[in-house]
Amino acid sequence: MIVAEQKTLEEIKTLVGSAKNVLVVGCGTCVTVCFAGGSREAAIVAAELRMASKLAGEAKAVSDVTVQRQCEWEYLDEIAEQVGKVDVVLSLGCGVGVQAIAEHFPNAWVVPGLNTKFLGIPTEQGVWAERCAACGDCILGLTGGICPIARCSKSLLNGPCGGSLDGHCEIDPDVPCGWQLIYDRLNSMGKLEMLMDIQPPKNWKTSRDGGPRKIVREDLRLGKEE
Amino acid sequence: MTNTNGYLSGSNLERVLKNGYFAVTAELGPPQSADRQVIIKKAALLKGYCDGVNLTDNQTAIVRMSSIAAGAILVQEGLEPIIQMVCRDRNRLAMQADLLGAYALGIRNLLCLTGDHQSFGNHPGAKNVFDIDSTQMVQMVSDMRDKRIFQCGEEMKGQEPRLFVGAAESPFAHPVAFRPYRLGKKVKAGASFIQTQIVFDIPAFKIFMEKVRELGIHKQTYLLPGVSPLKSPAMAKYMRDNVPGILIPDELIKRMEATGAPWAGKSKDELTPEDKKARSKAWQAEGIKICIETIQQLREVEGVAGVHIMAIEWEEAVKPIVEGAGLYPRPVVPAPEPVAA
Secondary structure, three states: OEEEEEOOHHHHHHHHOOOOEEEEEEEOOHHHHOOOOOHHHHHHHHHHHHHHHHHOOOOOEEEEEEEOOOOOHHHHHHHHHHHHHOOEEEEOOOHHHHHHHHHHOOOOOEEEOEEEEEEEEEEEOOEEEEEEOOOOOOOHHHOOOOOHHHHOOOOOOOOOOOOOEOOEEOOEEEEEOHHHHHHHHHHHOOOHHHHOOOOOOOOHHHOHHHOOOOOOOHHHOOOOOO | OOOOOOOOOOOHHHHHHHOOOOEEEEEEOOOOOOOHHHHHHHHHHHOOOOOEEEEOOOHHHOOOOOHHHHHHHHHHOOOOEEEEEEOOOOOHHHHHHHHHHHHHOOOOEEEEEOOOOHHHOOOOOOOOOOOOOHHHHHHHHHHHHHOOEOOOOOEOOOOOOOOEEEEEEOOOOOOHHHHHHHHHHHHHHOOOEEEEEEOOOHHHHHHHHHHHHHOOHHHOOEEEEEEOOOOOHHHHHHHHHHOOOOOOOHHHHHHHHHHOHHHOOOOHHHOOHHHHHHHHHHHHHHHHHHHHHHHHHHHOOOOEOEEEEOOOOOHHHHHHHHHHOOOOOOOOOOOOOOOOO
């Protein structure tokens, strides 16, 4: 899932600025699951903004609504009317959600209420960790299902570096060494020989380095044959 | 194309190693300034006492004078540079461009390194690169030299950079069992020499070397274990506790502590500046002594081709270490005569 974290109320207040009418838009997908921007968080942020603005003597009208998926235009159609009535939309979606709103409502001013952090999983209650860097050319088949791009601090393909100690990375004792994890897994599966090949330089073209990415599936496109 | 008479690069380090001499390399840390005199002063301390001088590349992710620029100054000063290059700060374009330039400036040795993470240094907010890793860098530079191709596969027109290419290994970093194999990968990629993380624990290093020999790696590359003179018991403990891959046996720490015994048990205020100076001098002498003993023991290990002395910000220590270890004077191996291709 996409894991995000709420911005501080101070930053949100600054982003909302002097707008009188504010719509807080939550998202029912990833950010609901990671407790950053679901309907519950949208209601809380709306209440906080109302209170803060009242205390500041310039009471704002703040309402909230949550769509099932902020990253799809058809779900955004449901809130078109509400969006049209406010001065600012505070999106509690991930960065994709914020941009989907901006793209779908050319006249709406939208600001982000979250910081989109990474693609990851909850590892325990209240803890999320990165698992995928969306490099566009998956190599998990070479590394026992543990990604060195996302989980090695240096994204090494022929790791581990000399900074691996007691299972953790040199940058922080709380960061597991991705290559130690890969080594242990391949070792336990009897597949260590997979680490003996030199992995060639990665083609980062499929990653963000190749510019903004896009997928076109001709088999799924509509109206192509007419 | 340069004919180097059977040598890959013809560098002094390569000639010394290939002719079977026990090699000595030393480290020089470029300054955090544009002051050329710092390099010249440090170079004067090393001249004649080693076969090549490693120039660190933004060591511990702290901005310093570039290793190539410092290397070019060493060439002018009549010393042989071994430039270090890390994967943190350059992508494959910048690496290749800088190595073409390094060769053109007279640099003949390169040590390929991963590089410390930028979070350690003075620009923790920097974006890192890690476009390729150190093993891939070794392969890229070897191919530039031997196949005369760039990393993209395009053929190089004109002079190729003929560098003596090395890599590093940390024998005691984790997972320890994989380290000899990872070393083997770097050698397979083309590393002609290997400089290791600092070794204090000889028995542990011997276990590592047993595996290296079993894999036959010592016959395919020149292994130069790293050594370093301790400056104080506190430094020893700091390295032991904070630097991944450095093992310091308790007995060495006790030796350093015993050296400071005459001044022990006194509070800071009770020690006069003269006391502190004398204690520091005693510690340094013991550190140098331990370093010499370490070199002598390493020399006995089959498959060890030399040592790499890392006297960090203490280049003055290299001379007494090299002399004390019986490694002075350094061999003079004449450069190969250019042969018409």
